[in-house]
Amino acid sequence: MRMNTREKGAQKEEQVCARLRSEGVNIVERNFRNRQGEIDIVGYDGCYLVFFEVKYRSGKNRGSAAEAVGFAKQRKICRVADYYRMIHHCSEDTPIRFDVVAVDGEEMRWIKDAFSYII
Numbered sequence: 001m002r003m004n005t006r007e008k009g010a011q012k013e014e015q016v017c018a019r020l021r022s023e024g025v026n027i028v029e030r031n032f033r034n035r036q037g038e039i040d041i042v043g044y045d046g047c048y049l050v051f052f053e054v055k056y057r058s059g060k061n062r063g064s065a066a067e068a069v070g071f072a073k074q075r076k077i078c079r080v081a082d083y084y085r086m087i088h089h090c091s092e093d094t095p096i097r098f099d100v101v102a103v104d105g106e107e108m109r110w111i112k113d114a115f116s117y118i119i
Helices: 005-022 071-087
Strands: 026-034 037-045 048-057 096-104 107-115
Touching: 005 026, 005 037, 005 048, 005 096, 005 107, 026 071, 037 071, 037 096, 048 071, 071 096
Parallel strands: 048 096
Antiparallel strands: 026 037, 037 048, 096 107
């Protein structure tokens, strides 16, 4: 039986979480949503509060997974991150980072500090 896109995405996200945990990331939330959008994974990498965007592409016909995280998506992630930080009473001194985990076929690339905060 073939998996649909959502199931395949969930499977890849599970693999990403396993990899992040193996690299020492403490995952504190998955699929955090508000009306602005969603952040796939929230976790701590050392002292950094990291907001992870997971992108999967099965092939190259639609470009690479990393290319799919454009400016509009980055801005949306930043807005959702602001809300997350507010409701969890995160200190202004808490260093944050925006990472992308790009999965192209079976290749997984963790891009730390993939983009800067966008107002």
